[in-house]
Amino acid sequence: MSDCIFCKIAAGEIPAKKIYEDDLVVAFHDIRPVAPVHFLVIPKLHIPSMAELQPEHAEVMGRVMTVAAQVARETGCANGYRMIINTGKVGRQEVYHLHVHVVGGPEVLPAMVKY
Ligand code: 5GP
Ligand code: ZN
Secondary structure (H helix, E strand, O other): OOOOHHHHHHOOOOOOOEEEEOOOEEEEEOOOOOOOEEEEEEEOOOOOOHHHOOHHHHHHHHHHHHHHHHHHHHOOOOOOEEEEOOOOOOOOOOOOOOOEEEEEOOOOOOOOOOO
16 A cells, blocks of 8 residues: 555654564654553554455454563563553544554553543
8 A cells, every 4th residue: 555654653763763674564752642551453464454454464463462562571561551552533534554552551541432
């Protein structure tokens, strides 16, 4: 996807503070952190959102989740964290390249969702 910002980060075409990269996924710090620890894990493959996820994506999504947990352990989330995948309009997704947010730090996070 030529106009996708996260594809460009994955390809190294625009800068990001990358924490981890392998053949399938990239983890990098969110540009507007909402907690002391806030990074994103993306598949290198352009999957727009969870709404488009298919059985053939199981391997890459397994990697996304295990890398998220590994990077969380390495970035000061020893006592826990929250993983968030905003999806679609209702989920207030802004960037339509599937990504997992990992948010945490030393303090207990606010309640999950407020109506
Ligand atoms: P969404 O609402 O789609 O789940 O979240 C998108 C996230 O991507 C936001 O937290 C936003 O701060 C982050 N983001 C958007 N553009 C960039 C960028 O160019 N670089 C980085 N590192 N994060 C970005
Ligand atoms: Zn993309």
